[in-house]
Amino acid sequence: MEWYEALGLLIGSIMFLMAIGMPVALAFLAANIIGAWVFMGGERGVVALLNNGWGSLTKFALVPIPLFLLMGEIFFHTGLGGRMFSAIDRLLGKLPGRLSYVTVLGGTGFSTLSGSSMGSTALLGALMVPEMNKRGYKKHMSIGPILGTGGLAIIIPPSALAVLLATLAQIDVGALLIAGIIPGLILAGLYISTIYLQTRLDPEAAPAYEVPPQSMVEKLGLLFRNVVPMIGLMVLIVVMMIRGIVTPSEAAAFGALGVLLLAVFYRCLTWDAVKASVRGALRVTLMAYLIVFGSATFSQLLAFSGASRGLIGWATGFDLDPILMLLVMFAVLLILGMFMEQISMMLLTVPIFFPLATSLGFDPIWFGLIMLLALEISFTTPPFGLLLFVMKGVAPADTTMRDIYTAAIPFIVCSLILVTLLILFPSLATWLPGTG
Structure with missing residues (x-):
């Protein structure tokens, strides 16, 4: 069987099973069993493939995933996240568009820990949009920042999604997490500049309203009581990883313990919060582990059938500029994002894109951040x-899809500017990991 026939059979099987409603992880597992039967000699090949797949779940690099998720769940269910949102809101006072800034700052913290852009968008949409509408904010000022927070959450550590990508791609987890710090700060600056520009060009987009005056002592109390401990915990985790004091797995353990201790300190750790946190983290972790299992077996089948080798040979045979090939892969991801969830996209593309990126001479950490x-x-x-x-x-019932499209575009432009900067100046992603 030719490489393109093997690739077509494997990907076609996955797409068909997903189209008929089978869950993504199970669709990959079923397609992998079919592939093993065809390419690896029937039942014996299936057994060998499954045995090899179990080995992928015993990697120490997977430990941060459930711990980062548990950290985020405790942060949300105990109300620590709500305290931080409220404090940032009050600290910003009469700043024009302050609720938009609150959404970016507080939403990024929650999204980063939760690891789910869809979940955080749903939460922030239900929590912040009605409040901003009540205050007279125009739709692009309330919806846009929520859609934008995901771009920050996915690259600023601790990011469960970055850990999963690094594990699937078999690259250094800590290096990928650290690589996102400088680009993440640049993207945050671009988002804040966008909101500032929007309020300057159209002051009525985010009308000012009266807020209770607070003394400097009260503001400092809010800052050090409800913001610094939460943000400080995240900063501490990142600094310990950069300095090489702890591994990503140990950093995740410290993070989960730190949030737990904060919840105890603030007397908001309840049994119901613990149960909800463990349940939420367990649900996403099991899905992530199934994804890792499916990806590992899928990668083996691509290699065994000759599909990955044939695809790389075909793609590099065009003698295209590596950056042009990068743009092609980027475009494929944009198209897939219209129909698939992020983890599903990673499962489908990582086994193909990373070997191709390596053959083109791309730094794997830099390429991981671009991806x-x-x-x-x-x-x-x-x-x-x-x-x-x-x-x-x-969103409120009177919100149209056109409103949402219009709100999203400025923040998409910010992310595209960051991608352009990373292509022009790769050291933005590679310098910090190289200092460790």
Whole structure:
């Protein structure tokens, strides 16, 4: 069988099973069993493939995923996240568009820990949009920042999605997490500049309203009581990884313990919160582990059938500029994002794209960061980005899809500017990991 026939059989089987409603992880597992039967000699090949797949779940690099997820769940269910949102809101006072800034700052913290852009968009849409509408904010000022927070959440550590990508691609987890710090700060600056520009060009887009005056002592109390401990915990985790004091797995453990201790300190740790947190983290972790299992076996089948070798040979045979090939892969991710969730996209593309990127001479950490940004941009790309429809589901009834498209575009442009900067200046992603 030719390589393209093998590739067509494997991917075609997955797409067919997903189209008839089978869950993504199970569709990959079923397609892998079919592939093993065809390419690896029937029942014996299936047994060998499954045995090899189990080995992928015993990697120490997977440990941060459930711990980062548990950290985020505790942060949300105990109300620590709500305290931080409220404090940032009050600290910003009469700043024009302050609720938009609150959404970016607080939403990024929650999204980063939760690891789910769809979940955080639904939560922030239901929580922040009605409040901003009540205050007279125009739709692009309330919806746009929520759609934009995912771009920050996916690259600023601790990011469960970055850990999963690094594990699937078999690259250094810590290096990928650290690589996102400088680009993440640049993207945050671009988002804040966008909101500032929007309020300057149209002051009525985010009308000012009266807020209770607070003394400097009260503001400092809010800052050090409700913001610094939460943000400080995240900064501490990142610094310990950069300095090489802890591994990503140990950093995740410290993070989960730190949030737990904060919840105890603030007397908001209840049994119901613990149960909800463990349940939420367990649900996403099991899905992530199934994804890892499916990806590992899928990669083996691509190699065993000759599909990956044939695809790389075909792609590099055009003698295209590597950057042009990067743009082609970027475009594929944007298209897939209209129909698939991020983890599903990673499962399908990582076994193909990373060997191709390596053959083109790309730094794997730099390429991983580019791919993370492509995954997030694809989620908000009109007309079919999945987050656009999530937002439609939680936004007020009078919100049209055109309103959502218009709100998303400035923040998509910010992410595209960052991608351009990373292509022009790769050291933005590679310098910090190289200092460790």
